[in-house]
Amino acid sequence: SGPLEIQNEHLRVLFDPLTGHLREIQNLEKGISLPVFQNFYWYAASAGDAASPQASGAYIFRPSSGPIPVAKRVSTALLKTPLVQELHQNFSSWCSQVVRLRPGQPFLELEWTLGPIPVGDSVGKELITRFQTPLATAGRFFTDSNGRQILERRRDYRPTWNLSQTEPVAGNYYPVNTRIFIQDEKLQLSVLTDRSQGGSSVQDGALELMVHRRLLHDDERGVGEPLDEALVVRGRHLVLLDPVGAASDGHRGRAQELVTPPHLILAPGKGPHLRQA
């Protein structure tokens, strides 16, 4: 079959034909491209260890493992029509994603459906999506503050005190309300969220967002029960690739649209006769 790619007038997005993962994003308008590998991973939740009895729970994010990929290869189905181009990726029976491009849209849409997270192995799981690029980010990444100010974050660093980092993953997670991005001197990769999530860049050139979690232990911080809901969640991320100087123009307006989308109301037949603006 043909190459695994989707394209509109703004973007061309390539996928690995063997594994089905996102491989590269090309911004045709700006003449730039960036290898981007995206996958879903999970961190094993801590049940307490020799260093500390602290377990992962509703309040406490304390992974006891590195990120474990949900799937090394994904099943895919490509759908190309005049109004939309989609690659459906099936990572597992509880993890899937649709990667979508529409005509006129200068961003890539990722719609993920996750859950119920399996816990038959008695391990709590905190699920992330991670984007890996060759960008030389030198430990720097950016998150928004309640949709307004963009704050620079630096790995293993706090601007107002000397940090002794004891949690290399959780200690570098920050709130993401509408967007997170990484950049080098030329390019910026931005990911917009449709809800508040935790996010980080625990490796240079990578950014990740926590998308779902299911835990089996109480963290003894007052909740009194594990966060053990077998929920299915669906959400969207918008991915933008731009030159650094032009990036904010793209992500500011898009972030507003994502958190306050239009409301859709239906009526049988002709419906009310509303005066059109």
Added chain:
Amino acid sequence: CGDSSVLREAVAVAQHHDAVTGTERQHVANDYARRLSEGWASCQVLVANALSLLGGSKDPLVFCNALNVSVCPLTETSTHFTVILYNSLARRVSWPVRLPVNGTCYEVMDPQGHPLPSQVSPDPPRTIPYPERAGGAQGELLFQAFAPPLGFSTFRIRQLSRGSPQDPPKSVLEG
């Protein structure tokens, strides 16, 4: 009788840090969800009343709360319906609309009565199990809608034929 204060109070309660971060107990999470659901239902009545007043019509309005999982009884069973898009932003937006349908071909008219490009997209090949859709619709009607700043746009949709959606122009299944 619609009432926005039900949702206002539910959202106010949900400003508690446990509701914002999801660190509440399960029965409290259920209560937050119940309050928000009741608040939204009450607001829907208010919005429907306002639109009926503005449009001079007593026809019922429908809110499909499960559109994110492609479930909407109205669009799945009707051959003629209207989509109203309300934009709360202070600038024009263009927004992709996806509606679960069971027909093959539909005509979508924009607010000025001009036809809009649309298509019925069938399910991609079902040889891979992915939980994309919860409903029983055979396809999804896609079109690019738009709405003015802080305003409404109405799109009238009519089914032109019955039957199963056609195959997409190009559909490739990878291992």
